[in-house]
Amino acid sequence: MASIGDGSERQRIAQQRLRVLAGHLRRLGAEERPGVAAQECRAGAGTTEPDDKPPCSVPKRRQDIMKWNGWGYADSKFFFNKKGQGEFTGKRYRLSGLILPSLKDWFEGTFGANLQHKSPAVPSLNTSAVAPPSLNEAFVEELKSTGIPFSHDTEDRVFRAHGHCLHEIFSLRDGRVGRCPDMVVWPNCHNDVVKIVELACKHSVCLIPYGGGTSVSSALECPPEETRSIVSLDTSQMNRILWIDEKNLTAHVEAGIIGQDLERLLNESGYCTGHEPDSMEFSSLGGWVATRASGMKKNIYGNIEDLVVHIKMVTPRGVIEKSCQGPRMSTGPDIHHFILGSEGTLGVVTEVTLKIRPIPEYQKYGSVVFPNFQQGVACLREVAKQRCAPASIRLMDNEQFQFGHALKPQVSSIFTSFLDGLKKFYITKFKGFDPHHLCVATLLFEGDREKVLQHEKLVYDIAAKFGGLAAGEDNGQRGYMLTFVIAYLRDLGMEYYVIGESFETSVPWDRVLDLCRNVKERIVRECKEKGVQFPPLSTCRVTQTYDAGACVYFYFAFNYRGLSDPVHVYEQVEHAAREEILANGGSLSHHHGVGKLRKEWMQETISSVGLGMLKSVKDYLDPNNIFGNRNLL
Amino acid sequence: MASKALYSHRDPVLKKRDDFEDILEERRNSSDLRYAFKCYTPVLYRGLTPCKAATLKSMVLQSEQLLHVINQVSAESGESTDVVKDEAAAILEEMAHRLQLRTIRFFAYTLSKAFKALYRSVCVNEEGIQRLQQAMQEHPVVLLPSHRSYMDFLMMSYILYTYDLSLPVIAAGMDFLGMKFVGEMLRMSGAFFIRRSFGGDQLYWAVFSEYVKTMLRKGYAPIEFFLEGTRSRTCKSLTPKLGLLNIVMEPFFKGEVFDVNLVPVSMSYERVLEESLYARELLGVPKPKESTSGLLKARKILSEDYGSMHVYFSPPVSVRSLAQGRINRSQFNLTPRHVAQKPSEETQAFVNDVAYRIVRLQQENMVVKPWVLVATLLLQSVEGMELTELMEQTSWLRDLARMFGAFLDWPDHTPCSMVVSSSISLHRNLACVSGSRISLVVEGPQGPETPEEALFNRAVSVLSCASYRNQVLHVFLRPALLAMALSNANSSRKEDIYSCFDFLRNVFSDEFILSPGASVQDFDEACHLLVKCGAVELLHQDVVMAESGRTVLSFLTLLLEPFLQGYQVVCRYLREEATENLTEKQFIPAVRSFAVKLHLSGSLKCYEVLSSDLQKNALNALIRLNVVRRVRTNEQVLFKVNKAAVNSVEDTLGGRIPTQKSILARL
Numbered sequence A: 001m002a003s004i005g006d007g008s009e010r011q012r013i014a015q016q017r018l019r020v021l022a023g024h025l026r027r028l029g030a031e032e033r034p035g036v037a038a039q040e041c042r043a044g045a046g047t048t049e050p051d052d053k054p055p056c057s058v059p060k061r062r063q064d065i066m067k068w069n070g071w072g073y074a075d076s077k078f079f080f081n082k083k084g085q086g087e088f089t090g091k092r093y094r095l096s097g098l099i100l101p102s103l104k105d106w107f108e109g110t111f112g113a114n115l116q117h118k119s120p121a122v123p124s125l126n127t128s129a130v131a132p133p134s135l136n137e138a139f140v141e142e143l144k145s146t147g148i149p150f151s152h153d154t155e156d157r158v159f160r161a162h163g164h165c166l167h168e169i170f171s172l173r174d175g176r177v178g179r180c181p182d183m184v185v186w187p188n189c190h191n192d193v194v195k196i197v198e199l200a201c202k203h204s205v206c207l208i209p210y211g212g213g214t215s216v217s218s219a220l221e222c223p224p225e226e227t228r229s230i231v232s233l234d235t236s237q238m239n240r241i242l243w244i245d246e247k248n249l250t251a252h253v254e255a256g257i258i259g260q261d262l263e264r265l266l267n268e269s270g271y272c273t274g275h276e277p278d279s280m281e282f283s284s285l286g287g288w289v290a291t292r293a294s295g296m297k298k299n300i301y302g303n304i305e306d307l308v309v310h311i312k313m314v315t316p317r318g319v320i321e322k323s324c325q326g327p328r329m330s331t332g333p334d335i336h337h338f339i340l341g342s343e344g345t346l347g348v349v350t351e352v353t354l355k356i357r358p359i360p361e362y363q364k365y366g367s368v369v370f371p372n373f374q375q376g377v378a379c380l381r382e383v384a385k386q387r388c389a390p391a392s393i394r395l396m397d398n399e400q401f402q403f404g405h406a407l408k409p410q411v412s413s414i415f416t417s418f419l420d421g422l423k424k425f426y427i428t429k430f431k432g433f434d435p436h437h438l439c440v441a442t443l444l445f446e447g448d449r450e451k452v453l454q455h456e457k458l459v460y461d462i463a464a465k466f467g468g469l470a471a472g473e474d475n476g477q478r479g480y481m482l483t484f485v486i487a488y489l490r491d492l493g494m495e496y497y498v499i500g501e502s503f504e505t506s507v508p509w510d511r512v513l514d515l516c517r518n519v520k521e522r523i524v525r526e527c528k529e530k531g532v533q534f535p536p537l538s539t540c541r542v543t544q545t546y547d548a549g550a551c552v553y554f555y556f557a558f559n560y561r562g563l564s565d566p567v568h569v570y571e572q573v574e575h576a577a578r579e580e581i582l583a584n585g586g587s588l589s590h591h592h593g594v595g596k597l598r599k600e601w602m603q604e605t606i607s608s609v610g611l612g613m614l615k616s617v618k619d620y621l622d623p624n625n626i627f628g629n630r631n632l633l
Numbered sequence B: 001m002a003s004k005a006l007y008s009h010r011d012p013v014l015k016k017r018d019d020f021e022d023i024l025e026e027r028r029n030s031s032d033l034r035y036a037f038k039c040y041t042p043v044l045y046r047g048l049t050p051c052k053a054a055t056l057k058s059m060v061l062q063s064e065q066l067l068h069v070i071n072q073v074s075a076e077s078g079e080s081t082d083v084v085k086d087e088a089a090a091i092l093e094e095m096a097h098r099l100q101l102r103t104i105r106f107f108a109y110t111l112s113k114a115f116k117a118l119y120r121s122v123c124v125n126e127e128g129i130q131r132l133q134q135a136m137q138e139h140p141v142v143l144l145p146s147h148r149s150y151m152d153f154l155m156m157s158y159i160l161y162t163y164d165l166s167l168p169v170i171a172a173g174m175d176f177l178g179m180k181f182v183g184e185m186l187r188m189s190g191a192f193f194i195r196r197s198f199g200g201d202q203l204y205w206a207v208f209s210e211y212v213k214t215m216l217r218k219g220y221a222p223i224e225f226f227l228e229g230t231r232s233r234t235c236k237s238l239t240p241k242l243g244l245l246n247i248v249m250e251p252f253f254k255g256e257v258f259d260v261n262l263v264p265v266s267m268s269y270e271r272v273l274e275e276s277l278y279a280r281e282l283l284g285v286p287k288p289k290e291s292t293s294g295l296l297k298a299r300k301i302l303s304e305d306y307g308s309m310h311v312y313f314s315p316p317v318s319v320r321s322l323a324q325g326r327i328n329r330s331q332f333n334l335t336p337r338h339v340a341q342k343p344s345e346e347t348q349a350f351v352n353d354v355a356y357r358i359v360r361l362q363q364e365n366m367v368v369k370p371w372v373l374v375a376t377l378l379l380q381s382v383e384g385m386e387l388t389e390l391m392e393q394t395s396w397l398r399d400l401a402r403m404f405g406a407f408l409d410w411p412d413h414t415p416c417s418m419v420v421s422s423s424i425s426l427h428r429n430l431a432c433v434s435g436s437r438i439s440l441v442v443e444g445p446q447g448p449e450t451p452e453e454a455l456f457n458r459a460v461s462v463l464s465c466a467s468y469r470n471q472v473l474h475v476f477l478r479p480a481l482l483a484m485a486l487s488n489a490n491s492s493r494k495e496d497i498y499s500c501f502d503f504l505r506n507v508f509s510d511e512f513i514l515s516p517g518a519s520v521q522d523f524d525e526a527c528h529l530l531v532k533c534g535a536v537e538l539l540h541q542d543v544v545m546a547e548s549g550r551t552v553l554s555f556l557t558l559l560l561e562p563f564l565q566g567y568q569v570v571c572r573y574l575r576e577e578a579t580e581n582l583t584e585k586q587f588i589p590a591v592r593s594f595a596v597k598l599h600l601s602g603s604l605k606c607y608e609v610l611s612s613d614l615q616k617n618a619l620n621a622l623i624r625l626n627v628v629r630r631v632r633t634n635e636q637v638l639f640k641v642n643k644a645a646v647n648s649v650e651d652t653l654g655g656r657i658p659t660q661k662s663i664l665a666r667l
């Protein structure tokens, strides 16, 4: 479907490109499209809302369009209708309004869940359950005089008190809210941030930068032991592209811009960054930098650390940035690498110069079926060896492949039925493929039409050597869709006693298989030992390839009926799974970061000397721990 | 303490054990031929794609692990890699098994006949079999039987075949290959052959370990080997050897398998086929080279009654659970896994602890026959005793053994006297009743014998008998060490008694299975048992003998007396006769003739000091205690003796010098 054609005028490509993006993501809203805003922030202008600001897909009042106790847009969610069929509401996504007849069977079969057994969330946020803000009056007074907008409205605070870890969402659904930021500030530009940081230092206020709120490492959680007033610094209003440099193919962007807006705005000029983390609808540029994010298409565009050319960050010590935009420098350790992955502990990233690329002319999905996971991994390894990985290549295990089927819509012109196709195939081609072992790789190619087609052939030829058979574009596309709706699916599960989460790692090639098997088995075993009554879903995919290894992504979910403290059990199992990952040569994290969730393993991960290095940087930049979210160290 | 987790203190009596089924019963009632040709469809390891023995070989030869070593060897020796590869292939050829069902069926038939002739029953705990079957599906399984007889591995395969379980591949010593035909038969029934020593041969080691690991990783078949390394000639468990255990655990350490199940198997014989052969061997008659004709001669064995045999499959022990908190598996993260790494100290200690734990599990589930108790008592009155007295004492000992947790096979509802006399009749080659007295049988030549010959013949009887007593030693060992410490220490303070206990334990740690580092637990266990049977009382900081404890304590001290005396004689030899240039080869004959001299002069009554096993163990203990030093010169190994130190060890053993205080906070 994704053919764009040969036309070369930028505008037309851009239009097409938008449709492509909308294709695997959502339907575009009717809102007007903002342009590039190439002007300086009017420092101290005293207006709360510069009138030349492009509208942002996520408003300041997040509660207006987003769920307070779940993932994403309030109007989009899965539910089981009266007939017991799965359905996805809203109008934003390709699945929106469609009926998913196989979802129920898969759901009940996989988890031993039952649509009769519901575990509904409390209907709305009980604001009286939230502790009143403890404000630092002097700070508030001085802040007022700067004209930077702020709020201590309860909903505003609760929205910025969490990310999307299971325990965070589970508590919210239960109506429990822990320590919240005492107020939220919305700087409009770099200079606003400088002022806020100065005031915070002056009045001893704790600052926690907030980007898109998609953290899955407890990074946004307020440390309960914090006694100072906590201010959430919401970067969402710093969302302009300040300039585009077509000669050097770079764009200078404010760090609060969220992924979908950044792509949309660049697309209008015929460009893209190509950085597409699965959370790109909501996560922000600053968040990516702060967590060392990774995008689906990193094989062409690189991860965030490959994309940044220049970073500006405001710290309690002052502003840190490099003096030029040279593409590579030998000037001692790269200071960008203190910033990348700093997780809001050192300061606020305010502006970033990023590499941009012309929008690719042509895009094509694909998929390959392998007789088993082992063969699939061998194929991906070969692809990596030959350095011919497509924009994205992901290998799903058998469970995930079946999971994908559960999302097959009833009537669909876009989705041909994989299973039906498979049955047909099965007789003719797949003979000897065991449906309980086969697994599927999904592919996304991008570039010149000609080259894409050549590239495609090359990859399919390699796949054939490992027993892989091409299985069509639709299956590929559906695989990618799955990763965009998975967070919505978790909300559905939680309505029926099913909780789950994903986690990831990176690991050398030779250990991929062993790690996948051992971690999945460890999960199953730990669940049993911890008294989980039903076998869990424990599945993985190899989601990125590198020269020397791969990124592996796990989904883990189980039915918690009969458990008195399901979240605790969940956390114990996840902990054990992480131990298993580390024991099998996997890393602490490939892209989700450390936050507070994985902090306990930092020392063994980077050695105590390494930890000391990071601490001394923290001590220098932020001796009073103004950026006191206590992540990482 | 590191081993705390592995040896939690518990009352051995509370152990629950499974019931037995006699597998020969069905054999006696149905066709052996049909049995040999029965449909055999074992459940397999869930991850297994079955492959042929030949495929297995090529997998090993192409493995990264082996290729790495081949390249290394080639670089070091200057030989081309092809030459080294050929060498590796030849090693593998010599080593590899060629397991095939046909041969198994042949054995199933012939062994059925043989076992029925030899044994009254072969009893197996079926619950153990069920657990094993479950375990085999889940994770690679390593079978670890005790080793008392050549029969052991034939019997293991026979049982697994009977229960439709996957047949094991078995690590066997190369000496079998001496018997051409038998060797190849064993090979085809799953045995693979390892040279007894290949010290520095890197290539051999690589082929061997990769061969075993490949089978394990794939779950090709259960892997069976003997932790004790060789058949125990004394029927005491031997100190475990760690080489193979290391190899089978490594795939778990390196994450190549999720877990490995270790299954201890206790094989107890009422009469071991090799009984008197062993005694002669220990006394220095060279072991007959394993030869086919030798084994065929064994045919006459078939006419004898070897009583019953018990095989107990213990619950699988998960290496993963044992390693939890003890092994940091990420230590292997920084080197490619195909590059062999010397195991860290942490790992070595762990493997060693596991090995001891397994041997102790083997011991715990060894079945003790009434005759073992009879033999134990007879040895304490070598000159013979009144039958009635024996009956009385046996019944007393039975109760004591039970109280200490022995796994006794004592028939219900049968008077003790009947039990005793029927075991005497089964062992009439060892004990005879004349009139109202019972005594050891001493076989002698028809004509006159020299004093040496007489001594030798007597020693054969004593050592044969001792091989039965040894089967119950593990039950009494810890309390006996304590009893001995009580009589040696000139004090009743717990601290002093413990240090005496600890010393004895240390001295005897080659002789008996005493897990390293578990001294405190052992002491606690010993105290617990002796208090329980009313032999001692614990008063504040003191351990005192109870009035009623005399019998138990003297029995226990007498039980270890031969070892104590034996070690003292070895010390005395070293002190009085050892020259500056005592070589390794001279040691055993020299000690033996020293002991013979003492015997003939009438100053020594103990026969067990004539056993080369005891002599070696004593020497090893002295080396461990730094009293004797091993010095390797060009061609030979010399022992350098510190005579003053030997003297003090000897005195301490005799209780003449109190052991040095070792203050332990825990006490």
Ligand SMILES: Cc1cc2nc3c(=O)[nH]c(=O)nc-3n(C[C@H](O)[C@H](O)[C@H](O)COP(=O)(O)OP(=O)(O)OC[C@H]3O[C@@H](n4cnc5c(N)ncnc54)[C@H](O)[C@@H]3O)c2cc1C
Binding pocket: A163, A164, A208, A209, A210, A211, A212, A213, A214, A215, A216, A219, A220, A235, A255, A256, A276, A277, A278, A279, A282, A283, A284, A285, A286, A287, A288, A289, A290, A291, A292, A293, A294, A295, A296, A343, A344, A345, A347, A348, A349, A350, A487, A591, A592, A593, A629, A631
């Ligand atoms: C469904 C889902 C899919 C995901 N998929 C991906 C994926 O494909 N790839 C990937 O890399 N991650 C993924 N994530 C994780 C998450 O989206 C990333 O960590 C993302 O980079 C966080 O960005 P954010 O703007 O939401 O940051 P937030 O969640 O708001 O904050 C994350 C951390 O960064 C700090 N921070 C935020 N902005 C700034 C700033 N401007 N300056 C300094 N510190 C700041 C915060 O204090 C916090 O510690 C996913 C998460 C979810 C829930």
